[in-house]
Amino acid sequence: MTDVNAARVQETYRFRHMATVRHFLRANVRPGDLLLVALLALPVILAWPRLGILDPADSAAVLRWTARVSGIAAMICMILAALLSARLPGVDRWFGGLPRIWGWHRALGYWAFVLTMMHVLAIAFAGVAGSPEQAVATLFPGAGGHAIWAGWAAWLLMLAFVWPTFGLPRPPAYQRWKRLHLLSAPMLILALAHVLWLTPPGAVWWALGGAGLLAIGWRKVLAPRVARHEHRVVSVTPLTDDVVEIALRPRGAPVRFRPGQFVYLTPFDEDLAAGRGEEHPYTIASAPGDPLLRIGIKNLGDASGALQTVSVGSSAAIEGPYGCFFQRHHPGRGQLWFGGGIGITPFVAGARALADEALATTGDIRLFYLADRPERAYYLEELQRLAATSPGLEVTPHYFRSHGAITGGFLQQHCGDxxxxxxxxxxxxxxxxxxxxxxxxxxxxxxxxxxxxxxxx
Ligand SMILES: Cc1cc2nc3c(=O)[nH]c(=O)nc-3n(C[C@H](O)[C@H](O)[C@H](O)COP(=O)(O)OP(=O)(O)OC[C@H]3O[C@@H](n4cnc5c(N)ncnc54)[C@H](O)[C@@H]3O)c2cc1C
Structure with a gap:
């Protein structure tokens, strides 16, 4: 191979390699992730000069160093987990949607727990390296050790609400688990008091800690009062034995959303058997131009079961929208949609939007509706009607019971590309x-x- 050819091959390989890395980053990393990582590192970087130079031969010093770093890292994990619980509409898009935010929230909560345990153990072992009495005196000081007692109280609160998250002794009911999570507010206050008492007052801790507490205050106190849009239930249409479509009319300005987004619905119907005043996420099934907000609800538990018979005329609050399912759209490339069970709802919104003349876009969309059997393919008739009038949409049902699991051959037959x-x-x-x-x-x-x-x- 000549040098020129070898250089070309190398260049092509480099471009391919770079394209793969770019695609990987585009698929897996969002701007919010980078911001979080920067915030995670910030307090450790700022504290670094005060941590001193580590002498690996001095085991007590290594343990003290580990205790400080794990303490700082645990604190920032707690604060960021609190910040992410704010659920501000629009912010979830920086992270690629609310489910990814909850993923981060859970990971940060997990690491806050592990690092706190590491912090406590490192302090204990560092004390034992001196003498057991010293270890006990450091961990359990007298009445004057406010900072340490605040730390213990924070740790106990953390145990109380994190333990059930690990499913121990068994997963709690969702609403009970949510109520237990309220303990995160006093835990954060106590943990911050612990840090601020022990370290020289730093603007970063005040700012981050304050933001974390504001986030919890917003979610638990303010958002239910100011971020919810009042609606009235105007119809409840059964689609099959365990799915209804509820239509809601806004009492004020309508929620602005895009197909594929979801909202939190809080019903206030006095006659509901369960779930009154509880918020649950549901995908919007209507097109953005529809004056009514439509939501398809499957009976999957107490609250969604009770909603099957929600009273027409009752009130409900809507918060959102959240999510960015279709927003990673790449114009110019045809789309392939797979909807299964109640997971058909974002595609119902997409198909209704396609058929909405005001929004009409020339799509090239193939929708595969995966259902167990024809009676379970609710919305199918409407989707087929929409496909008949929307040139860019084709709908193909696939029934597990008669066809078995969907195969590459089936896809090839109905959508060659x-x-x-x-x-x-x-x-x-x-x-x-x-x-x-x-x-x-x-x-x-x-x-x-x-x-x-x-x-x-
Ligand atoms: C982004 C998103 C969009 C959704 N869209 C629809 C839809 O269009 N139609 C539909 O029928 N269902 C939808 N769901 C599912 C719906 O939220 C649950 O079926 C409903 O919350 C169940 O509540 P339950 O009290 O009836 O059942 P439970 O027995 O209390 O809960 C059953 C399971 O639902 C989940 N869940 C319950 N409450 C919540 C909550 N507040 N937040 C998040 N998850 C919860 C938990 O995983 C729980 O284990 C969606 C869920 C998400 C996350």
Whole structure:
């Protein structure tokens, strides 16, 4: 090979390699992730000069150093977890959607717990390296040790609400688990008091700690009063034995949203058997131009079961919208949608938007509706009607009971270029996993597949 050819091959390889890295970053890293990582590192970087030079031969000093660093890291994890719980509409898009934010929130909570344990153990072992009496005196000071007692109280509160998150002794009911989470506010205050008493007052801790507390205050006190839009239930249409579509009319300005987004719905119907005043996430099934907000609700538990018979005329609050399922749209490339079970709702919104003349876009969309059997394919008739009048939309039902699991052959038969499309999947986890595996086996790169989960907790 000549030098010129070798250079060209190398250059091509470099470009391909760079393109793969770029695609990987585009699919997996969002601006919010970078911001979080920077905030995670900030307090440790600022504290670094005060941590001193580490002498590996001095085990007590290493333990004291570990205790300080793990303490700082645990504190920043707690604060960031609190900040992420604010659930400000729009902010979730920086992270690629609310489910990714909850993923971060959970990871930060987990690491706050582990680092706090490390912090306590490192202090204990550092004390034992001197004498057991010293260890006991450091960990359990007399009445004057406010800072240490505040730390212990924070730790106990953390244990109380983090333990059930690990499913121990068994997963708690969702609403009970949510109420237990309220302990995070006093825990954060006590942990901050512990830090501020022990370290020279730093503007960074005040600012970050204050922001964390504001976030909790916003979510628990302010948002229910100022961020919710009042609506009235105007119709409840049964779609099958365990799914209804509820239409709501806004009492004030309508919620502005895009297809694929979801809202938190809080019903106030006095006659509801369960879930009155509880907020639950539901995808908007209407087109943005529809004066009514429509939501398809499947009976999956107490609250969603009770909503099957919510009273027409009753009030409900809507908060949001959240999510960015379709916003990773790449114009110019055809789309392939897979909706399974109640996971069909974002595609119903998408199809209704396509048919809405005011929004009409020329799409090139193939929708596969995966249902167990024809009676479970609610919305199918309407989707087929919409496809008949929207030139860019084609709908193909697939019934598990008669066809078995969907195969590459079935896809090929109904959508020859399926592997080169931008792909959107919403449905139960088993379906998502199966499709991800199938598509990857047909060479579809991960960055072209977008999924939405209804079971992210
Ligand atoms: C982004 C998103 C969009 C959704 N869209 C729809 C939709 O269009 N139609 C539909 O029927 N269902 C949708 N769901 C599911 C719906 O939120 C749950 O079925 C409902 O919250 C169940 O509540 P429950 O009290 O009836 O059941 P429970 O028995 O209390 O809960 C069953 C499961 O639902 C989840 N869940 C319950 N409450 C919440 C909550 N407040 N926040 C998050 N998850 C919760 C938990 O995983 C829980 O284990 C969506 C969920 C998410 C996350």
């Amino acid at each position: 399926f592997a080169s499309r931008e792909i959107y999947i919403c449905g139960p986890q088993a379906m998502r996993n199966y499709l991800l595996d199938l598509l990857r086996r047909h060479g579809v790169p991960g960055y072209r597949i977008h999924t939405e989960a209804f079971d992210f907790l």
